[in-house]
Amino acid sequence: MLNIKTVLDNLDAVRDNIKARHVNLDIDEVVALYQATKNLKAELQDIQTRSNIVAREIPKASSDARAPLILEGKQLKERATNITALLTEKEDNYHEILLRVPNFFAPDTPIGKDDSLNHVVSQFKEKTQFSFKPKDHLELAQSLDILDFEAGAKVTGAKFYFLKNEGVFLEFALARFAMDMAAKLGYTPLITPDLAQDEIIQGAGYAPRGNESQIYSLQDLPLSLIGTSEITIGGMLKDTILKAEDLPLKFVAFSHCFRTEAGGHGRENKGLYRVHQFSKIELFQFTLPEHSDAGLEEIRSLEEQIYQALELPYQVVRVCSGDLGNAAYKKYDIEAWMPGKGEAGEFGEVTSASNCTDFQARRLNIRYKNTETGKNEFVHTLNGTAIALSRTPIALLENFQQQDGSIVIPKALQAYTGFSVIRPRTRP
Numbered sequence: 264m265l266n267i268k269t270v271l272d273n274l275d276a277v278r279d280n281i282k283a284r285h286v287n288l289d290i291d292e293v294v295a296l297y298q299a300t301k302n303l304k305a306e307l308q309d310i311q312t313r314s315n316i317v318a319r320e321i322p323k324a325s326s327d328a329r330a331p332l333i334l335e336g337k338q339l340k341e342r343a344t345n346i347t348a349l350l351t352e353k354e355d356n357y358h359e360i361l362l363r364v365p366n367f368f369a370p371d372t373p374i375g376k377d378d379s380l381n382h383v384v385s386q387f388k389e390k391t392q393f394s395f396k397p398k399d400h401l402e403l404a405q406s407l408d409i410l411d412f413e414a415g416a417k418v419t420g421a422k423f424y425f426l427k428n429e430g431v432f433l434e435f436a437l438a439r440f441a442m443d444m445a446a447k448l449g450y451t452p453l454i455t456p457d458l459a460q461d462e463i464i465q466g467a468g469y470a471p472r473g474n475e476s477q478i479y480s481l482q483d484l485p486l487s488l489i490g491t492s493e494i495t496i497g498g499m500l501k502d503t504i505l506k507a508e509d510l511p512l513k514f515v516a517f518s519h520c521f522r523t524e525a526g527g528h529g530r531e532n533k534g535l536y537r538v539h540q541f542s543k544i545e546l547f548q549f550t551l552p553e554h555s556d557a558g559l560e561e562i563r564s565l566e567e568q569i570y571q572a573l574e575l576p577y578q579v580v581r582v583c584s585g586d587l588g589n590a591a592y593k594k595y596d597i598e599a600w601m602p603g604k605g606e607a608g609e610f611g612e613v614t615s616a617s618n619c620t621d622f623q624a625r626r627l628n629i630r631y632k633n634t635e636t637g638k639n640e641f642v643h644t645l646n647g648t649a650i651a652l653s654r655t656p657i658a659l660l661e662n663f664q665q666q667d668g669s670i671v672i673p674k675a676l677q678a679y680t681g682f683s684v685i686r687p688r689t690r691p
Contacts, residue, residue: 375583399603436679445515455495463498468590492518541653555643562647599658616647
């Protein structure tokens with residue numbers, strides 16, 4: 264969330280930021296609602312001041328003067344009640360729309376409407392070449408008998424699935440592999456709740472309810488299923504004042520993630536690429552403001568180390584203004600090569616890394632004691648994906664497939680899986 268003073272002092276910059284992000288928001292409406300609440304508060308204060316004067320005068324007034332004062336007191340009370348109701352309505356509208364104002368983005372952010380205009384900044388390995396026609400992950404998973412979308416649809420609905428046989432151990436192996444790599448670098452391991460209060464989800468910059476929400480909410484309860492453990496890790500320190508010397512705080516977390524994925528259909532999103540439930544290993548940092556740039560590069564570097572160890576071809580892209588999301592100041596994505604995606608193979612997003620500056624911390628009220636000024640100031644928050652346990656297997660299956668339909672497990676992962684090859688099996 265941006266401070267309203269920042270908005271008012273930088274109105275043109277805020278307007279340009281909203282336009283470049285392609286956010287449907289009228290900043291003049293935000294300012295008008297702020298001014299309306301400010302005026303109503305001032306009017307209410309005037310009424311209360313006058314009411315206090317009238318209340319003091321009534322006992323001292325003559326019998327002739329008392330009746331008009333009593334009448335005025337009643338009228339003032341009625342006006343105060345009406346204005347208070349109007350103020351509550353205006354304040355609710357104001358706070359709701361202020362939360363929609365996006366964070367500023369870094370000055371060197373590419374300007375563009377969507378992910379087609381993201382900039383490639385580096386690449387690891389050449390795209391995998393085959394001496395045979397490669398299969399996509401769904402064909403491979405069926406012959407290997409490690410994935411069952413039909414059973415998932417029967418039990419839960421479309422875009423849910425069962426993992427089976429070696430597929431189960433592959434997911435556990437990837438999770439532990441990423442956890443270990445992060446823990447060695449000082450990240451504290453966590454398993455977070457899969458639910459969060461709506462105010463925590465909103466504080467993290469997500470809409471828990473409404474037409475734009477991608478989150479499943481519980482009926483009649485202020486709770487929703489999380490779309491990422493970024494939400495729960497940030498919420499863990501809500502209303503906390505941290506010691507500067509304890510920063511940065513670094514966490515690596517396992518959670519299940521749930522997303523409605525409205526509009527996420529089409530051939531490019533088939534199979535595991537876009538599903539309603541998946542598991543993910545998330546990286547998160549709380550840092551001093553002056554260290555958040557370095558923190559983002561550290562997260563990106565760790566993500567690259569993980570995918571390099573898995574021997575997967577990938578490219579790193581700098582995310583453009585229209586693809587950032589409201590909270591991100593600066594963001595990278597890692598896109599792994601997926602030979603079965605699209606008609607002739609495509610890069611598909613497997614991780615992201617974002618610096619959200621103080622946007623989330625301001626909403627969640629997470630601060631630190633500045634030892635130089637003695638003031639409590641907002642920390643910066645950063646997040647990144649260590650391993651998405653749905654999309655990474657796509658890349659592994661498709662890049663390491665053999666002509667006989669078997670899958671070779673990357674060497675770095677074999678100690679975690681307990682096997683080096685997954686072979687096709689006849690379905691019962």
